[in-house]
Amino acid sequence: MHSDVYDTPSTLSAGLRCRCPRCGEGKLFGGFLKLAPACDRCGLDFSFADPADGPAFFVMSGVGILVIGVWAWATVGLDPPLSVHFATVFPALIGGCLGSLRPMKAWLVDEQYVHKAEEARWDSIGGHGEGHWAWDRRRGY
Numbered sequence: 523m524h525s526d527v528y529d530t531p532s533t534l535s536a537g538l539r540c541r542c543p544r545c546g547e548g549k550l551f552g553g554f555l556k557l558a559p560a561c562d563r564c565g566l567d568f569s570f571a572d573p574a575d576g577p578a579f580f581v582m583s584g585v586g587i588l589v590i591g592v593w594a595w596a597t598v599g600l601d602p603p604l605s606v607h608f609a610t611v612f613p614a615l616i617g618g619c620l621g622s623l624r625p626m627k628a629w630l631v632d633e634q635y636v637h638k639a640e641e642a643r644w645d646s647i648g649g650h651g652e653g654h655w656a657w658d659r660r661r662g663y
């Protein structure tokens with residue numbers, strides 16, 4: 523049942539639950555990272571969403587800083603053997619990235635919806651012969 527009035531959840535709440543930004547109930551994803559074409563509850567078309575590489579950048583940066591920080595502390599303080607590093611650091615990096623990529627992408631899509639983000643347009647530049655060059659010519663510069 524579609525309604526015109528929705529109790530829109532916070533973007534963080536809907537993002538962490540990977541839910542529709544409008545109704546907060548429908549599934550946002552149709553695959554692991556592939557967005558569904560539309561919400562299965564309210565019918566919102568997800569074609570507006572294009573988070574591009576933002577989720578991957580934020581996840582790799584955040585998880586990398588956290589895991590490498592813990593790794594550096596453990597290396598200096600505990601001096602574990604190299605095999606322990608391989609057994610802990612790589613799974614932590616991979617698991618952290620894979621575990622947080624979906625919620626990050628969902629949160630960025632929800633933010634795009636709430637803030638009506640869209641591709642930039644160049645309508646505000648002005649027409650040919652307008653702008654400071656035309657103003658300078660009228661003043662004799």
